[in-house]
Amino acid sequence: MKSKAFIVTIISIFLSVLSSCTGKDDNPRLYITDFSWALTTEESDVEEAETLEFQKLPKLAYKNIRKLVGYTGEYIWLKTTFTLPDELKGDDLSMFVPYIHFAEELYLNGYYIDDYGQMEGGSESSTIQEAGFMAHLFDFPESFINQEGENTVLIKLFSLGNGSICGKIFVGLREDAWSTSDKFTFWHSRIYVFLEGIMLCVSIFFLMIFIAYRKERIYIYFSLLNLLSFIFFSTLFAGDLPWVGFHGGIPYFWFYKLAKCATFFGLEYLFSLFIFDYLEMQHSLTERIVRGMYLFASVILCVTARTYTDLINYSHFIIWLSVVDIQIAIGMILINLRKSEKREKARLLLLTLAPFLITVNIDFIFKTFMNDILAPYYSLYGWVGTVIIFFLTFSYDYQKISKRLEYLNIELKNEVSEQTRQLKEANESLEHEMEIASEDMHMAAIVQQKFFYVPDVEFDNWDFAVCYEPLSQVSGDLFNFFYDDNKLNGISLFDASGHGVAASLVTMLSENIIRQVYIDEYKSDETLGQILTNINTSLIQAKGEVDNFLTGILLKITDNNDGTSKVNVANAGHPRPFIYRSEEDMVMELQPPNDDYVFGPIGINGIEHNYLDFEITMKSGDVLILYTDGLTETMNIHREDFGKSSVQALLQRNNKKSAKEILNIILKKLNEHSAGAPRSDDLTTIIIKRK
Numbered sequence: 001m002k003s004k005a006f007i008v009t010i011i012s013i014f015l016s017v018l019s020s021c022t023g024k025d026d027n028p029r030l031y032i033t034d035f036s037w038a039l040t041t042e043e044s045d046v047e048e049a050e051t052l053e054f055q056k057l058p059k060l061a062y063k064n065i066r067k068l069v070g071y072t073g074e075y076i077w078l079k080t081t082f083t084l085p086d087e088l089k090g091d092d093l094s095m096f097v098p099y100i101h102f103a104e105e106l107y108l109n110g111y112y113i114d115d116y117g118q119m120e121g122g123s124e125s126s127t128i129q130e131a132g133f134m135a136h137l138f139d140f141p142e143s144f145i146n147q148e149g150e151n152t153v154l155i156k157l158f159s160l161g162n163g164s165i166c167g168k169i170f171v172g173l174r175e176d177a178w179s180t181s182d183k184f185t186f187w188h189s190r191i192y193v194f195l196e197g198i199m200l201c202v203s204i205f206f207l208m209i210f211i212a213y214r215k216e217r218i219y220i221y222f223s224l225l226n227l228l229s230f231i232f233f234s235t236l237f238a239g240d241l242p243w244v245g246f247h248g249g250i251p252y253f254w255f256y257k258l259a260k261c262a263t264f265f266g267l268e269y270l271f272s273l274f275i276f277d278y279l280e281m282q283h284s285l286t287e288r289i290v291r292g293m294y295l296f297a298s299v300i301l302c303v304t305a306r307t308y309t310d311l312i313n314y315s316h317f318i319i320w321l322s323v324v325d326i327q328i329a330i331g332m333i334l335i336n337l338r339k340s341e342k343r344e345k346a347r348l349l350l351l352t353l354a355p356f357l358i359t360v361n362i363d364f365i366f367k368t369f370m371n372d373i374l375a376p377y378y379s380l381y382g383w384v385g386t387v388i389i390f391f392l393t394f395s396y397d398y399q400k401i402s403k404r405l406e407y408l409n410i411e412l413k414n415e416v417s418e419q420t421r422q423l424k425e426a427n428e429s430l431e432h433e434m435e436i437a438s439e440d441m442h443m444a445a446i447v448q449q450k451f452f453y454v455p456d457v458e459f460d461n462w463d464f465a466v467c468y469e470p471l472s473q474v475s476g477d478l479f480n481f482f483y484d485d486n487k488l489n490g491i492s493l494f495d496a497s498g499h500g501v502a503a504s505l506v507t508m509l510s511e512n513i514i515r516q517v518y519i520d521e522y523k524s525d526e527t528l529g530q531i532l533t534n535i536n537t538s539l540i541q542a543k544g545e546v547d548n549f550l551t552g553i554l555l556k557i558t559d560n561n562d563g564t565s566k567v568n569v570a571n572a573g574h575p576r577p578f579i580y581r582s583e584e585d586m587v588m589e590l591q592p593p594n595d596d597y598v599f600g601p602i603g604i605n606g607i608e609h610n611y612l613d614f615e616i617t618m619k620s621g622d623v624l625i626l627y628t629d630g631l632t633e634t635m636n637i638h639r640e641d642f643g644k645s646s647v648q649a650l651l652q653r654n655n656k657k658s659a660k661e662i663l664n665i666i667l668k669k670l671n672e673h674s675a676g677a678p679r680s681d682d683l684t685t686i687i688i689k690r691k
Helices: 002-018 064-069 174-212 217-240 252-278 285-303 308-336 343-369 378-397 399-404 406-451 500-521 528-543 644-653 659-673
Strands: 029-032 036-040 074-083 093-097 103-108 111-116 136-140 150-159 169-173 462-469 477-484 487-496 550-559 565-572 578-581 586-589 613-618 623-627 683-690
Touching (some): 064 074, 064 150, 093 174, 103 136, 111 136, 169 174, 174 217, 217 252, 217 378, 252 285, 252 343, 285 308, 308 343, 343 378, 462 477, 462 659, 477 500, 477 683, 487 500, 487 623, 487 683, 500 528, 500 550, 528 550, 586 644, 623 644
Antiparallel strands (some): 036 074, 093 136, 103 111, 462 683, 477 487, 487 550, 565 613, 578 586, 623 683
């Protein structure tokens, strides 16, 4: 018993630490603490809100709105104002709100910003949906913010049930607010997905145990308890479920009725049965019928509720009956502590349930008396602790089985020894085959390098540099320069799906097709988009059943009489190039005018594509960077991408340098970023600069 108590203590400390991880943040923030409110209607808009008479909101806390307008569903406007401090001026900002209930939409200085949840139709509507426990993040564009004067935030809130707006609200830099929002949402909503996975696995495990030992009903009860817990706690992150609410599938009202309300009464019913059967107590047929009828009546009341208001009213009445029944079941454990024949089982059961019972009371204190909804739901951690302890208990009970298998283990050891000998022989043979494969790979790399090489030419009007680094000996990237003597006519860059030999073979097959189609149709009137279409058709025919496909970009370059160059661009699902415009002194992603949609890779039969081509003009000093995603998606040891913004910033700062110098700077920063982390993709980068 002492060792089990120690286990409970360790698990409780671990769960407590896990649920309270915080980090210090020194970013500038403007905390919002004062709000005023005014009652309104569903039809009210932001212009009308500006004419209302607002009253001061007493405090920011859980259920504060409910105390003002009740729980049956009212629309109100919340208002606050702020003036930016100097450290937040001149930047895009965001407003972080940890918790608002039930649903809301926010306006800044009369501009609509964003909304959470669904509020149309009021409490009578079956389509409304609460915002959930995720953080509410509102991005404030710099153009919407009064940099010097006062800014007004208006929030139209639909208050239903425990209507609330809680504290710790701030306006800060966008990166800071996003980071805070992500952390809050993770610890208060999405972390529960992991715990849900544990409960689902436990449910399946004990179901299988019950199938093997049908006489032990506690296993099926415990399995169903975990299954219903899995459903019940899914309401904590319902906004992320793709089959619920506005995502499509189950209407949120029905999900709420079944997953939170009806399931709660099912949990209470199974909890009592589990305790009675675990203690081997007589549970008469009459008691089972009474409990079953109560469960049936509770579920029917929940399912037949027409509105949220009806559901809340029903729940307020019947939930207390369930609490009483749970207390009776726990009381039976305490009573059996005094009976010598059942004392050990009662102690073990109480120890197993201790993390859950303790954390339930902690949650009750936090949510009911302290009105703190921002604290995590410790009872979920407590239930997982109970599950772990039950697993340990189960393992202890079946410890004797291992002794019965001792003889079989000895025989197994001999068998393993024999298998090890055979495996060693097979491994030696495999090593020999790998040596041969390595030699073949080296030869393949030599052949591929003959296909893809950097031209040893100095082009008229163009400075260029190329980085071509395979992940292994062979690469899935391919590129070509099309030129006549010293005149650059075009460039292609493609990236085959996959890595290794398969991808490299596709590149060598594709290279001949791309070059041949481009050269044949270069002087024709065919657009680059049509050339890509023809390449796509030829490649599909050539590679047959091979699954690999390509993304790529194609350039056609024509010198103009005024010293500029016309560059036609066509893209087939490839990362957009970066271009530096010397006249504007700015870097941007190269994309079609009017942001026309370009889609579809090369080499997949039967899918729709749009290889739209467009034309740009490059002048002296302009720089164009073509790259495969091995550049921007290279990660560091923290799994952070090098990113597009890093490349753009380096190009902006070094645009006066030569193409080779710019490339070396980018590669240096890339290597510094990824130091200590293995690369996961081939890397190809081409830089051309108009002289």
